[in-house]
Amino acid sequence: MELLGNLWLGLQVAVEPVTLWYCFFGVFLGTVVGVLPGIGALAAISLLLPLTYHMTPTAAIIMLAGVYYGAQYGGSTASILLNLPGTPSSAVTCLDGYPMAKNGKAGIALFVTTIASLVGAMSGLILMVLFSPLIANIGLSFGPAEFFSMMLLGLVAASSISSGSAAKGLAMVVFGLLLGMVGTDVNSGVPRYYFGVPELMDGISLVALAMGLFGVAEVVRCVNSSDLTGKVAKVPLRSMVPSKQEFKTTVMPMVRGSGLGAALGALPGVGPSIASFLSYAIEKRVAKDPSRFGKGAVEGICAPESANNAAAQTAFIPSLSLGIPGDAVMAVMLGALIIHGIQPGPMFITEQPEMFWGLVVSFAIGNIMLVILNLPTIGLWVALLRIPFSWMYPAILVFVALGVYSVNNNVFDIYSVAVLGIMGYALMVLKFEPAPLLLGYILGPMLEEYLRRAMLISRGDPAIFVQRPISASLLAITAALLLWAIWSTVRSSIKAKQQLETAERLAQAS
Template identity: 50%
Template sequence: MTDLFANLWLGFSVAAHPYNIGFCLLGALVGTLVGVLPGVGTVATVAMLLPITFGLPPVGALIMLAGIYYGAQYGGSTTSVLVNIPGEATSVVTCLDGHQMARQGRAGAALAIAAIGSFFAGCVATVLVAALGVPLTSIALLFGPAEYFSLMILGLIFAVVLAKGSVPKAIAMILLGLLLSMIGSDLETGAGRMTFDIPELSDGIGFANVAMGVFGFAEIIRNLEMSQESRDILQGKIKGLMPTRQDLIDSSGPIVRGTILGSLLGILPGGGAVVASFAAYTFEKRIAKHPERFGRGAIEGVAAPEAANNAAAQTSFIPLLTLGIPPNAVMALMVGAMTIHGIVPGPQVMTKQPELFWGMIASMWLGNLMLVIINLPLVGVWVSLLRVPYRILFPSIIVFCCIGIYSINNSPTDVIIAGMFGIFGYWLSKHEFEPAPLVLAFVLGPLMEENLRRAMLIARGDATVFLTRPISAVLIGISLVLLAIAMLPMIRKRREEVFVEE
């Protein structure tokens, strides 16, 4: 314990250096902006800024890149709440209740709870990174390809459980999402799959194209068929910018539970933060006394996933800093940044460069504090956007979305693909299909395929490897039980009652 305090003191002395505070603030600001602007992903931003870090001190460069990563988790909730467009893959679930709160005039409370939940989760997760880094990493080491594949299956079953309407429709959405994720070049051979000889599809379809289409453009098309009065997002007066005392009481439990779930899932490679946000939402809905409130503006539906995805974003640094294993694409770029500065990621960082290791951990706490200071005063600014008339707001959203999509690959084809997904998303809403499971399956698809292939190669083609490995078998067992429960006639009838439109 004494060593921990001594190490944290070293970390804060490094992080509190004026240069490092400046880098931390810059990372937090850029991250928030990345999250707020639809289409500009964290991976693309970190990749673009990587060359800039050449001339920066190693600690400052890594503190800035880390700030961009967890700052984007904050910013992603803003567009989810205001205009039903997830800024990040982790914010897809926040759309479900956050946007409904905005329509009821409670966007301020939703954004404030998202910021408070993220801050609490970030602080707790940072303490976990400091105290439990090595023990938690040993747990992550127990997971091989078979376990990761089974974990992602469980994540997809969570999406089925929380989807509105019928279970078969939710499963259909997941299968479609997995199929869409396979478009592009084969991971092993490089051969084109389902590209129809269209060169632009050789790299696959981007997440931004799918998310913008089925959430953003489809929302705009849906609004076009409404009357002029009902088009505006805001359906009444704005009911206060800050959460009420009751909101804070209702959110406290979900924030704590989301933090615990996110912290555990964040250390696992793959879509840890994405699975964490879906799992936290599902869990809250399962234990709620009135689950019918979810999807209609329940503040718990904003608090839990936002806490979970931010906690997962912080604890994903554990395998990177202690083992040198990047758990996701952003962390892989962080490995690149460390290599640029001659730092070998892994266990030796903690002993050979303690100021880097502990300085980064301390900077996470300072970064979370900065993000709350940045985001809470901006709640009023973001909410005031809802007062903008529909005829001005939605064309502006389309323009910004198109610019964001185009800027990723400088490809007009990406804008056309997003437009096609917009029409498809509108069709889905008319036929009561939920797009969230499709997006989750699309994000997890490539990771599932990679781990499935690796597991089968290691097992020499023996498919029973998923049942003979204990952790994998338990995860698959839980998935089957959850699916069976969701399919039971009694539960299905209750689902239909819960999700019936008022």
């Protein structure tokens, strides 16, 4: 009964006309920001922060939150249609979403991602309502050793994202870790691996890396191809609604993705990006035919999309109930609350029930608004594929340059995205997948930070990672994944050798 009373209190707050307007404005702007590659929710929320000075705290946090989870919806659109991740968490959607678009299934892909986003968001919201105090306690039980082990598990799992060999996937993860080390050391403050370039003292831009590896590299590949008109534009859209079999295939991936994303999003510092990458890796592991992934598997888009949207909802749990922002976006939103004299923390739900439960109910309303906004516009987005590619490529490069420049107002980032785009094209030619590299870059700095913290706590004793039960369990899973990857590689080599010997015998017999 207490829960129903809290939800009723939140509904009264969320359906006020002013609150509804700011909720709609936030989710609409978030969708636009997500569709336009390179801008991101962080830049949009930062620009909107001065507006919140003239708003009530509840309306302000509802609007900023709408931008945040609305960007998760819109981020998949550019990933599917143009191979440009609108947000870092939608980068993994490029792997199967773009091939689906090239196969004439762009409408189906956009429809599935919209439904998966709704399922994931609502699952995360239900978890947030029912288990917010419990999840907050679980988050508190995670120390540096547990976070390090979880990050390591994520990196090893990322190697399975690659459609090629596990060795290439691990190589890309390590390369991403190396790129993540460029910049100023967070502990000593000493610049490292910046090669005398002052602009690299702050590290390589995540936006530039994502845009270069996925967007610019794809533009270069298509320009170098013989068919500049684009095969996608010639494929008629048979239907925007998935078939019964395709819909059936999406059910369990959405369930698994939603559960994983909701659980990971509630952990401070994890966020939607890690949830989407891990969800994709799990789906590839449990699939009967993993070779389908990377070629337009519908599970490869619905699982990560449901995961990142669930994580976007539950990311508010540690931010509001513990006062620990999970990422930079959450830090800005907490800053907006602090500006209004509201301190997030363990007493937030008790002291600000109207704000907390109003925010929770507005999440449900905002996600329904997003479905209403996104489903009718699928045809509009698919119409982009009918534009001649010779016109589209210059526009894509302009949007990439503007998006990258808008983050730091630095021309050097435009040069960076050009260099990274050439590197991404070279990796593409050599059959290396860029997705594991991106995850290695994202997790690398956090992995190093938690490793140092754990070693400081244990006074240099590495046994801390196996003495703590949660950490030891995560490391055991990591070791099992490594052994499985080695066994899969050896088995594939043996099978290929046997097939070659069989073919030689048949050739000799004939």
